[in-house]
Amino acid sequence: MKVIFIVPTDAIRRTPVYRLGGSIYGYSNVITGPLVLGHILKNAGHQVEVYEELNEDVDFSQCMDADVIGIYTMTSCAPRAYNIADMFRQHNCRVILGGMHASAVPEEAIKHADQVIVGEAESVIKDVVEKKITDKIIKAPIIYNLDEIPFPDYSLLKTSCSAANVITTRGCPFSCSFCTTSRMFHPYRERSVENVIEELRYYKSLGFKCMNFEDDNFTANKKRTKKLLRRMIEENLVFKETFFFGRTDLAEDEELLQLLQKAHLNRVLVGIESLNQKSLNAINKKQKIVDIEKCAKRLAQYKIRLIASLVLGLDDDSIEDIRRGVKFCRHINAYQLQPAVLTPFPGTPVYKKFIKEKRMITDNWRYFDMMNVTFKPRNMSAWQLQKEFFHSVRKFYNFTSSFKIMRLFGFDSGIRRLGLWFISRIGIAFSYFYIWFGKHNYYTNLKKFCSNNKTLTE
Numbered sequence: 001m002k003v004i005f006i007v008p009t010d011a012i013r014r015t016p017v018y019r020l021g022g023s024i025y026g027y028s029n030v031i032t033g034p035l036v037l038g039h040i041l042k043n044a045g046h047q048v049e050v051y052e053e054l055n056e057d058v059d060f061s062q063c064m065d066a067d068v069i070g071i072y073t074m075t076s077c078a079p080r081a082y083n084i085a086d087m088f089r090q091h092n093c094r095v096i097l098g099g100m101h102a103s104a105v106p107e108e109a110i111k112h113a114d115q116v117i118v119g120e121a122e123s124v125i126k127d128v129v130e131k132k133i134t135d136k137i138i139k140a141p142i143i144y145n146l147d148e149i150p151f152p153d154y155s156l157l158k159t160s161c162s163a164a165n166v167i168t169t170r171g172c173p174f175s176c177s178f179c180t181t182s183r184m185f186h187p188y189r190e191r192s193v194e195n196v197i198e199e200l201r202y203y204k205s206l207g208f209k210c211m212n213f214e215d216d217n218f219t220a221n222k223k224r225t226k227k228l229l230r231r232m233i234e235e236n237l238v239f240k241e242t243f244f245f246g247r248t249d250l251a252e253d254e255e256l257l258q259l260l261q262k263a264h265l266n267r268v269l270v271g272i273e274s275l276n277q278k279s280l281n282a283i284n285k286k287q288k289i290v291d292i293e294k295c296a297k298r299l300a301q302y303k304i305r306l307i308a309s310l311v312l313g314l315d316d317d318s319i320e321d322i323r324r325g326v327k328f329c330r331h332i333n334a335y336q337l338q339p340a341v342l343t344p345f346p347g348t349p350v351y352k353k354f355i356k357e358k359r360m361i362t363d364n365w366r367y368f369d370m371m372n373v374t375f376k377p378r379n380m381s382a383w384q385l386q387k388e389f390f391h392s393v394r395k396f397y398n399f400t401s402s403f404k405i406m407r408l409f410g411f412d413s414g415i416r417r418l419g420l421w422f423i424s425r426i427g428i429a430f431s432y433f434y435i436w437f438g439k440h441n442y443y444t445n446l447k448k449f450c451s452n453n454k455t456l457t458e
Contacts, residue, residue, distance in 0.1 A: 001067040002047045003129060005034035005156075008071065008080040009053035010366055017426055019055065024419035025336065026243060026267075027163035027210040028055045033099070034072055035152030037125045042153060044126050050156045053080075058159065060087065068094050068129050073101035073109065075345050076369035082112040089114070096128060101365070104347035106137045120170075122149050146170060146191040151199045154206060163210040163243075164203040168196045168228070172216040174247075174286060190221065193228045200237040213244040213265070222253050229259035243267045248287050248295035261302045269307040269338065270295060275328055276321045279314040283350075296332035305335035305409055312392065313342035313385045315378045326392045330401060333408055336420065339392040340370040341385065342377075367442060383447050390428050397424040 007030065012018055022028070030052045038048040049066075051058045063069070069088045073081045078101045085095045089112075098117040102109035106116045115128060119140040127133045143149060146169075154161065171188040203211060219225050232238055242265045250256060250268075260268075272292050273285055280287060299306050308329040312322050329337050344351035344360065345368060354360050359376040367374050371389060373382045380388075397420050406414020431443070 001129065002049075002065060003038070003041050003068045003070060004063050004066040005038055005048070005050045005070040005072065006058065006063075006084060007031050007034060007050075007052040007054070008073075008077045008084055010077050010080050010369065012369075013054060014057065017423065017430070021420070021423040021427070022054070024416050024423060026212075027241070028161055029163040029165050029212055030054070030157060030159070030161050031072060032152040032165045032167065032214070033121075034070065035154060035156060036149060037070065037121055038156040039150040039153035040122060040125055041129060042156065043150070044130075046129065048156050049158050052157070052159050052161075055160045060084070063088075064091050064093065066093055068096060070096045070098065070125075071113075073097055073099040075101045075104075075343075075365050076367070077101075078109075078365040080366075082109075085112040101346070104345070110136055142187075143170075144189060146189055147195040151202055162208075163212055164206070164208040165212050165214045166196065166199060166203070167214045168218070169215045169220065173220050174217065174284070188220070190224060193224065193231060196228055197231050197235065197237065200232065201235075204237060209240045211239040211242045213242065216245055217247055218244040218265075219246045219250040219256065222250075222256055226253075226256055226259055229256075229263045229265070232263045233259070238262075238264045240264065241266055243269070245269050247271070248291040251291070251295040251298040257298060257302045257304070260304060266303065267305045267307065267335070268299065269309055270299075271309045271311075272325065272329070273309065273311045274314055274317055274321060275325045276314070276317050279316040279321070282316055283311070283314065292328075293332070296334070300333060300408070303409065305413060306332070307336040307338055308332075308334035309338040309340060310392070311340050311342050312388055313373065313375075313377045313380075318379045319384065319388060322388050322392065323395075326395050330396055333404065334396075335405060335409060335413060335417070337392070337396040339389055339396075341373055341389050342375070343368050343370045344375055361446075362442075372442065373446065386443065386446060390431060393424050394428055397421045 034050045038050050042048045071081050071085055081097065085097060089095050095113045096115045096117060097109045097113040098121050102116050103118045106118050109116045115135070116137050117124060117128060117140055118137060120143050121140050122143055124133060124138055124140045128138060152165070154164070169188065169190045171186050173188045242263070244265050246268045248270060273283065274280055275289060277289055296306060310322070310325045310329065326337070326339070342350070344354045354375050360374065361376055361382060362374050373386045376382055377385045399421055402414055402417040402421055405417040
């Protein structure tokens with residue numbers, strides 16, 4: 001059979017400006033799940049293709065000869081995924097939905113598909129495609145031995161990609177209240193170091209120059225992480241640039257920092273979230289303000305560029321707390337800022353809490369993208385919080401700070417920061433044009449209906 005996997009992307013992320021910004025922010029990469037599932041099906045004798053909309057447009061008319069369409073769903077892209085699924089079903093293609101969003105709300109997703117796979121699909125995908133499993137909603141079992149899963153097969157990918165993604169663990173030993181992955185990929189599991197090294201050899205052979213460790217917390221098990229880094233250095237499995245996710249506690253281990261630097265793990269996203277300790281405690285972050293300050297200082301010493309992530313709109317945070325956080329990120333010379341509006345994704349504790357408290361203001365999934373306010377904050381209006389998102393981007397990415405980043409991290413980093421300053425200005429200008437001249441859009445409705453304590457209609 002011919003099986004095509006599609007990873008949809010919502011409209012704003014398919015615009016040329018957003019794609020340009022993404023190319024400046026980092027190197028283009030793809031979600032690896034469909035490449036892994038495709039590898040399984042390819043080994044079973046099926047013809048497989050994988051397309052991702054984030055980096056380039058997809059001509060769906062070329063996919064109509066598929067026997068099965070598999071669509072990966074993220075929450076903000078769910079409406080797009082449903083539209084694509086409905087289109088293919090109208091052409092008598094069999095559609096299977098999976099991914100984060102479909103796993104959280106399978107009863108919703110099945111309205112747009114022939115079958116929905118909940119959870120980790122590797123153990124069931126072959127039988128589902130071959131109709132040996134015919135249930136409408138399939139709850140896939142947890143895979144405990146991750147070494148049994150084949151590597152992503154990039155030969156199946158028909159859209160562009162310049163960086164390989166590696167996932168060495170699943171889940172996270174922590175449970176922040178707004179996090180989706182710690183719920184879908186529970187419990188926390190690890191691949192063997194030897195298995196990861198074998199995958200890195202494969203990507204070197206394919207010619208990848210850049211790589212991302214996409215674990216939710218790459219340094220969770222420091223002993224294992226250091227063993228992996230030593231092997232990378234010994235076997236010269238070092239890439240030009242490697243991104244990873246970490247926590248502030250990585251700064252406690254001097255040897256770990258040294259190995260990260262030697263292995264070229266030179267860009268890390270750390271969830272600072274807030275400078276309000278009460279807020280950190282409320283979301284179960286398990287870190288203190290002093291940990292954040294120490295981490296920033298130690299990363300700078302080892303020339304590891306920090307992407308600081310702030311969550312905007314936590315119940316115990318005020319506007320002043322948000323602005324203090326942005327100012328702090330500039331003060332510690334964070335390379336990039338990721339201001340994320342608190343987003344109550346379905347299935348998370350924060351979503352259940354806001355539903356119970358009747359604080360949700362929209363159920364249109366396209367706005368659940370960490371850039372738009374979808375709930376009633378406690379210490380400010382929804383519109384004030386939306387404006388703080390724009391304010392955070394504008395205050396952090398300014399022209400002069402780009403040259404400071406250039407002095408600290410080199411010419412290429414400085415140019416990228418300049419590019420982000422330019423793109424952010426275009427994005428903010430477009431948003432305000434949309435606000436002031438659009439008569440019926442999300443932002444004007446947000447201003448109007450939230451002040452009247454109603455639910456958004458869009």
